[in-house]
Amino acid sequence: GIQVEQSPPDLILQEGANSTLRCNFSDSVNNLQWFHQNPWGQLINLFYIPSGTKQNGRLSATTVATERYSLLYISSSQTTDSGVYFCAVPLSYNTDKLIFGTGTRLQVFP
Amino acid sequence: EPEVTQTPSHQVTQMGQEVILRCVPISNHLYFYWYRQILGQKVEFLVSFYNNEISEKSEIFDDQFSVERPDGSNFTLKIRSTKLEDSAMYFCASSDETGVRFTQYFGPGTRLTVL
Numbered sequence: 001g002i003q004v005e006q007s008p009p010d011l012i013l014q015e016g017a018n019s020t021l022r023c024n025f026s027d028s029v030n031n032l033q034w035f036h037q038n039p040w041g042q043l044i045n046l047f048y049i050p051s052g053t054k055q056n057g058r059l060s061a062t063t064v065a066t067e068r069y070s071l072l073y074i075s076s077s078q079t080t081d082s083g084v085y086f087c088a089v090p091l092s093y094n095t096d097k098l099i100f101g102t103g104t105r106l107q108v109f110p
Numbered sequence: 111e112p113e114v115t116q117t118p119s120h121q122v123t124q125m126g127q128e129v130i131l132r133c134v135p136i137s138n139h140l141y142f143y144w145y146r147q148i149l150g151q152k153v154e155f156l157v158s159f160y161n162n163e164i165s166e167k168s169e170i171f172d173d174q175f176s177v178e179r180p181d182g183s184n185f186t187l188k189i190r191s192t193k194l195e196d197s198a199m200y201f202c203a204s205s206d207e208t209g210v211r212f213t214q215y216f217g218p219g220t221r222l223t224v225l
Contacts, residue, residue: 031212041199042218043153086153090212096141096205097166098214100153 001091002027004101011106013077021072021104023087030093032063034072037084037103046072046085077108112136114217116202122223123192131187131220133202142185143203143214144177146170153201159185192224 003026013019023032034046047054047061049070054061058077063070074081084105088098115134123129135142144156157167159177176188185204189196199221203214 033214035216041147041221043201043216045213045215048213088153091155095166096143096158096212096214097155097168098143098145098153099155102152 002029002089002099004087004089004099006085006087006101006104008104009102011104013106013108015078015108015110017077017108018073018075019077019106021074021085021106023070023072023101025068025070025087025089028068028093029065029089031090032070033088033098034061034070035086035088036081037086039083043086074106077106079108079110082106082108114202114204114215116200116217116220118220119218120221120223122225125194125224126191129189129192129222131189131200131202131222133185133187133204133217134183135185135202135204136206136215137183139204139206139215141165141205141214142177142179143205144187145201145203145216146198147201147219148195148198156187156200189222192222194224197222197224 005024007022036044049061049063051065058075060073084103086103088100091097117132142159147153157171158165174190199219201219202217205214
């Protein structure tokens with residue numbers, strides 16, 4: 001099945017810094033979602049981005065489907081951005097079953 | 111903005127007991143899912159549900175698990191006889207059937223602790 005790898009596994013930032021998180025997947029996809037898991041364990045939808053670029057406030061995401069990767073950009077990071085960031089893709093074209101990546105744990109310090 | 115809700119937020123139970131985790135999907139959605147996340151691990155797919163039946167399930171979803179849509183708004187996950195290894199965060203998700211069918215909207219999760 002499809003493999004989803006994220007990098008870096010851990011990231012420590014000072015408030016105000018920018019960061020780029022990467023999601024690599026091993027096969028073509030028709031869907032990709034980014035999530036933020038906050039310190040209380042809640043999963044928060046960030047982006048649905050099978051291709052192209054989207055922006056939402058300080059966050060933006062770009063998926064280059066032909067090269068099988070997606071990037072999540074966080075600008076001017078805040079302590080509330082701390083948590084784990086996951087990307088997820090469907091196992092295959094004919095299933096809704098999402099396969100989650102390994103996650104990037106982000107810690108933002110004041 | 112509509113959202114998926116889940117109750118309870120935290121459930122503690124004794125091994126061998128039955129638990130029911132509840133979810134209210136987004137109202138016009140037709141596809142429903144359960145995922146789980148054991149502490150420190152990845153989120154894993156459990157089951158998908160459409161038109162009042164299971165459309166897909168993982169190897170984790172054995173006979174101890176069942177899902178139901180008892181009415182027009184709730185979607186439940188039942189674990190018949192809980193084991194210690196069922197301790198995890200359980201997430202419900204839903205999606206619609208339009209062009210963004212595969213956007214799955216996740217609830218905040220229920221943390222299940224089995225003692």
